[in-house]
Amino acid sequence: MTRWRDGLAQIRRYPSAVVGLLIIALLLATAIYAVTAIPYSEAQKLWRGGDAWQELPVNASPVWTDRIRGGEAPRTITASSDEVAVEREDLGAARLETTTLEVDFPYGDFPSEINLFLEAEFEQRQPFTRVHWRRPDGQEIPIEARRVGERDRFSISQDRQLESRLGFAPQIGLLTDAEPGTAEPDVLQGTYQLVIETVHFEEDARLHADLVVYGQVHGAFGTDHQRRDLAVALLWGTPVALAFGLLAAVGTTVTTLIIAATGVWYGGWVDAVIQRLTEVNIILPLLPILVMIGTLYSTSIWLMLGVVVVLGIFSAGIKMYRSMLLPIRQAPYIEAARAYGASGGRIILRYMVPRILPVLIPTFVTLIPTYVFLEASLAVLGLGDPVLPTWGKVLHDAQAQSALYHGFYYWVVSPAALLMLTGLGFAMLGFALDRIFNPRLRSL
Amino acid sequence: MASAAPVSRTASLLRDLRYLGVFTAKRVIALLLTVLVGVYLTILIANMGGQVDELRMAQIQGEVAEQVRGDPAFQDLDSEEREELMQRQIDLEVERLRLDEPFILRSFDYLRAAMTLDLGRAEQMHSDAGSRQVYNIIVERLPATLLLFGTANLLVFFVSVFAALSLSRRYGSRLDQSVIGLAPTSAAPAWFYGIFLILIFAFILPLLPSGGMVSVPPPEDPWAYAASVIRHMALPLAAMFIAQIFISIYSWRTFFLIHSSEDYVEMARAKGLPDALVEQRYILRPTLSPIVTSFLLMLIGLWSGAIILEQVFNWPGLGTLLFEAIGHRDTPVIIGSVVIFAYLLAVTVFLLDFLYAILDPRVRIDGGQR
Numbered sequence: 001m002t003r004w005r006d007g008l009a010q011i012r013r014y015p016s017a018v019v020g021l022l023i024i025a026l027l028l029a030t031a032i033y034a035v036t037a038i039p040y041s042e043a044q045k046l047w048r049g050g051d052a053w054q055e056l057p058v059n060a061s062p063v064w065t066d067r068i069r070g071g072e073a074p075r076t077i078t079a080s081s082d083e084v085a086v087e088r089e090d091l092g093a094a095r096l097e098t099t100t101l102e103v104d105f106p107y108g109d110f111p112s113e114i115n116l117f118l119e120a121e122f123e124q125r126q127p128f129t130r131v132h133w134r135r136p137d138g139q140e141i142p143i144e145a146r147r148v149g150e151r152d153r154f155s156i157s158q159d160r161q162l163e164s165r166l167g168f169a170p171q172i173g174l175l176t177d178a179e180p181g182t183a184e185p186d187v188l189q190g191t192y193q194l195v196i197e198t199v200h201f202e203e204d205a206r207l208h209a210d211l212v213v214y215g216q217v218h219g220a221f222g223t224d225h226q227r228r229d230l231a232v233a234l235l236w237g238t239p240v241a242l243a244f245g246l247l248a249a250v251g252t253t254v255t256t257l258i259i260a261a262t263g264v265w266y267g268g269w270v271d272a273v274i275q276r277l278t279e280v281n282i283i284l285p286l287l288p289i290l291v292m293i294g295t296l297y298s299t300s301i302w303l304m305l306g307v308v309v310v311l312g313i314f315s316a317g318i319k320m321y322r323s324m325l326l327p328i329r330q331a332p333y334i335e336a337a338r339a340y341g342a343s344g345g346r347i348i349l350r351y352m353v354p355r356i357l358p359v360l361i362p363t364f365v366t367l368i369p370t371y372v373f374l375e376a377s378l379a380v381l382g383l384g385d386p387v388l389p390t391w392g393k394v395l396h397d398a399q400a401q402s403a404l405y406h407g408f409y410y411w412v413v414s415p416a417a418l419l420m421l422t423g424l425g426f427a428m429l430g431f432a433l434d435r436i437f438n439p440r441l442r443s444l
Numbered sequence: 445m446a447s448a449a450p451v452s453r454t455a456s457l458l459r460d461l462r463y464l465g466v467f468t469a470k471r472v473i474a475l476l477l478t479v480l481v482g483v484y485l486t487i488l489i490a491n492m493g494g495q496v497d498e499l500r501m502a503q504i505q506g507e508v509a510e511q512v513r514g515d516p517a518f519q520d521l522d523s524e525e526r527e528e529l530m531q532r533q534i535d536l537e538v539e540r541l542r543l544d545e546p547f548i549l550r551s552f553d554y555l556r557a558a559m560t561l562d563l564g565r566a567e568q569m570h571s572d573a574g575s576r577q578v579y580n581i582i583v584e585r586l587p588a589t590l591l592l593f594g595t596a597n598l599l600v601f602f603v604s605v606f607a608a609l610s611l612s613r614r615y616g617s618r619l620d621q622s623v624i625g626l627a628p629t630s631a632a633p634a635w636f637y638g639i640f641l642i643l644i645f646a647f648i649l650p651l652l653p654s655g656g657m658v659s660v661p662p663p664e665d666p667w668a669y670a671a672s673v674i675r676h677m678a679l680p681l682a683a684m685f686i687a688q689i690f691i692s693i694y695s696w697r698t699f700f701l702i703h704s705s706e707d708y709v710e711m712a713r714a715k716g717l718p719d720a721l722v723e724q725r726y727i728l729r730p731t732l733s734p735i736v737t738s739f740l741l742m743l744i745g746l747w748s749g750a751i752i753l754e755q756v757f758n759w760p761g762l763g764t765l766l767f768e769a770i771g772h773r774d775t776p777v778i779i780g781s782v783v784i785f786a787y788l789l790a791v792t793v794f795l796l797d798f799l800y801a802i803l804d805p806r807v808r809i810d811g812g813q814r
Contacts, residue, residue, distance in 0.1 A: 016625070016628070020628075276478075279474075279478050280478045280481045280482050280485070282789070282793065283475075283478050283479060283482040283786050283789045283790050283793065284482050284485065284486070284786065284789075285782060285785035285786060285789060287751055287752075288751065288766060288778075288781055288782045288785045289486065289489065289782060291751070291766060291770060291778065292486075292489065292778050292779065292782055293489065294770075295769075295770050295775070295778055296775065296778075366631070369631040369632075370631070373631070373632060373633050373636065376636075377633065377635070377751075377752045380635070380752055380755070380756075381751065381752060381755065381767060381770065382767075382770060382771070383770070395639075399756075404639075404642060404643055404646075404647050404654075405647070407647075409643065412639060412643065413643075416636065416639060416640070419632065419636065420632055420636070423628070423629075423631030423632045424628050424629070424631060426631065427627075427628030427629075427630070427631035428628045430628075431624075431627060431628055431694075
C-alpha cells in the first residue's frame with residue numbers, strides 16, 4: 001500500500017496532474033448535482049420535449065454571448081392573467097371580461113417570437129376573445145378575434161394577416177413606430193399592453209391567458225430547435241459520460257488483465273487460444289460492429305457498453321500485459337505461493353494481477369476519455385441512447401439542424417467544450433500517473 | 445555477418461528470400477484464418493435476430509413475384525393458380541438456398557459468400573454508377589477513404605518520428621516541454637477537431653470548403669480537379685494531424701530517449717561519431733521493428749475513426765457510406781462494410797508483418813542454421 005500512497009503523494013509535484021484532478025473533481029461534482037437536482041426519470045421526460053418547454057424561445061443563444069456583444073438582446077418576458085385584475089361587465093345573457101397584460105420592454109432588439117397561450121373553462125359555448133396590442137405611444141393594433149378552445153393559442157408572430165397590415169413580421173411591427181418598409185426599424189422601448197376582451201356565455205366560464213414575448217437569449221447554455229434548455233442535456237450528460245467511460249474502462253482493463261494473467265499462468269493451449277483470439281479481435285472493427293448492432297437491435301447505452309466491454313476483453317493490451325506478466329510468473333514469491341498449495345485462480349487474482357495493477361492505472365485513466373468520446377461518436381452518428389440526454393446527442397442535433405451554418409455556434413461549442421474538458425482532465429492525470437508509476441519514464 | 449564474398453552473398457540473399465517467402469505464406473494463412481473467424485463472428489452477430497434470413501426471404505419473394513409477373517407464359521393464369529405457382533417457386537428457392545435448414549449449417553454458406561466478397565444486393569442504396577450490388581457500392585467509395593487516410597497516416601507518422609528524434613536530442617528544452625504539455629489534447633478524436641476547424645475555416649473565415657471531396661460541378665481539367673481535391677482535403681487532414689501528432693511525438697520521444705540511453709549508443713557517441721550517424725545507425729535501425737508495430741496499431745485505430753470523420757466532413761468514403769446505410773437501414777450494406785473493414789484491417793496487419801519481416805533479421809534466420 002505504501003507504493004500507492006507514495007504515488008498519490010507524488011501527484012502533487014506535477015501541476016498538470018493537479019489541474020487534471022481538479023477538472024475531474026469538478027465533473028464529478030456536476031454529475032452528483034445533476035443526478036440529485038433532476039432525477040433520472042425526470043431528465044428523460046424533460047428531454048422528450050413537449051409542453052414543458054413552450055415558454056422558452058427556439059434556438060436562443062446563452063445569455064453570456066449577449067454580454068459579450070453588448071447586452072442588447074431581449075430576454076423572455078411572460079405576463080399571466082393570474083397576476084392582474086379582471087374588469088367585468090354584465091351584458092345580460094353574456095359577460096364581458098377585460099384583462100390587460102402589461103409587458104415592460106427595455107431591450108434594444110426585437111423578440112424572436114410572441115405567443116399568447118389561452119386556457120378556457122366552459123361547458124357548452126366557447127368564449128369569444130378579441131385581442132388588442134397597445135403601444136407605449138398610445139397606438140392600438142387589433143390582433144385577432146375568435147372563439148377560444150380549451151387549450152388554445154394565438155401565434156401572434158405567425159399571423160400572416162397581421163404581418164401584411166404592419167408591413168413587418170409581427171414581432172417587429174408590434175414593437176416599433178417606424179414606417180412600414182423601413183430597412184432597419186428601431187425598437188420602441190416602454191410598457192406595452194395586451195388587452196384581452198372576452199365574452200363569456202356561461203356563468204362559470206373562465207379564461208386564463210399567458211403572454212410570452214420570447215427573447216433571443218436564454219439561460220447559461222441556450223436552447224435547441226425544440227425549445228429544450230440545453231442545460232438539462234449538458235448537466236445530465238456529465239454523469240452519463242463519466243459512468244460510461246468509467247464502466248467501459250474498468251470492464252475492459254480488468255477483464256483483459258485477468259485473461260492475460262490466466263494465459264501466462266496456464267500457458268500451453270490456453271495461452272495459444274487467448275493469443276489467437278486477440279489476433280482475431282484486432283481485425284474486428286469495433287465501431288462498425290457497434291454501428292451494426294445499434295442499427296439491427298437497439299441503441300441503448302447499456303447494450304453499447306456491454307458490446308464495448310465484450311469486444312474489449314481480447315484487446316491488443318493483452319500482448320502488453322503478457323510481456324509484463326511473463327517474468328513475474330518465475331518470481332520466487334509465486335513459487336512460494338505454489339509451495340503452500342495456492343490454486344491457479346488464487347495465484348492469478350491475488351499474486352499476479354495486483355503486481356502489475358499500478359502499471360495499469362495510467363492506462364486505465366487515459367482510457368476513460370476514449371470511451372467518453374466513443375459514446376459521443378455513436379451519438380453523433382445518430383446511434384445515441386434513445387431516451388437519455390447526452391453531450392453527443394446535443395452535438396448530433398446541432399449537426400442535423402446545421403447549427404454551424406445557421407450561426408448557432410453555442411449549440412456546438414458547449415457540448416464540445418465539456419467533452420474536451422473531460423478528455424483533458426483524464427488525459428493530464430493519466431500522463432502524470434504514467435510517469436509516476438512507470439519508473440523507467442520517471443527520469444525522463 | 446562479416447563474410448562478404450560475392451558467392452555467399454547471393455546464396456544468403458536467396459536463403460533470405462526463401463525464408464521470407466515461407467514467413468509470408470505462413471502469415472497469409474494465419475491472417476486468412478483470422479479474417480475467417482472475424483467475418484464468421486460478424487455473421488453471427490448480424491444474424492442473432494434472424495435478420496439475414498428475413499432479408500433473404502424478402503428478396504426471394506420479391507424476385508419470384510417479379511419473375512412470374514414478368515413472364516408472358518404465365519399471363520393468362522388466374523390469380524389463384526399464379527399464387528400457387530409463386531409459392532411453389534418460393535419453396536424451391538428456399539430449398540435451393542437451404543433456408544429450411546438450421547442456421548448453423550447455412551452460416552458457413554454466408555461465410556463463403558462474404559469471404560469471396562459476394563456481398564449481395566443492397567435494399568435501397570445504389571452506387572453512383574447505378575449498381576445495386578453491395579460490392580460495387582463499396583468499391584466505388586474505397587479510393588476516397590484510402591486517399592484521405594493514407595495521406596494523413598503517412599504524414600503523421602513521418603512528421604512525428606522525425607520531430608521526436610530531434611526533440612529527444614534537445615530533451616528538456618522549452619519546445620520539448622510544450623510538446624509534452626500538448627500531448628493530452630490527443631484525448632479527443634479527429635472528428636472533434638474537425639468540427640472546430642469547419643467552424644473557424646469554413647464559416648468564420650470562409651477560406652476552405654466545409655465538406656465534400658471536389659467542388660460541384662467537378663472541374664474538367666485533371667490539374668484543376670486535383671487542386672480542388674487538395675483544397676477539400678486540407679481540413680480533414682488538418683483535423684487528423686492535430687488529433688494525432690502530439691501524442692505520437694510524445695510516445696516516440698519517450699521511446700527514443702529510452703533507446704538513446706543504451707550502452708551501445710553511448711559507446712558510439714564516445715567514439716565521436718556524428719549525431720546524424722548515431723541516430724541513423726544506432727538509434728533508428730535497431731528500433732525500426734517496434735516503430736513499424738506501433739505504426740500498425742495507429743493505422744488500426746484510425747480506420748475505426750474514419751466513419752465519423754468522413755461523416756463530419758461529408759467525405760464520400762466508406763465511413764459516409766456506412767452512415768448513409770444506417771440512415772436507410774440497409775442491412776446488406778452495413779454487413780458488407782463491416783466485412784470490408786475487417787479485410788482492410790487484415791491487409792494492414794499483413795503489410796506491416798511483411799515489412800517487419802524485412803526489417804527484423806531474426807525472421808530471416810528462422811531456419812535456425814545460424
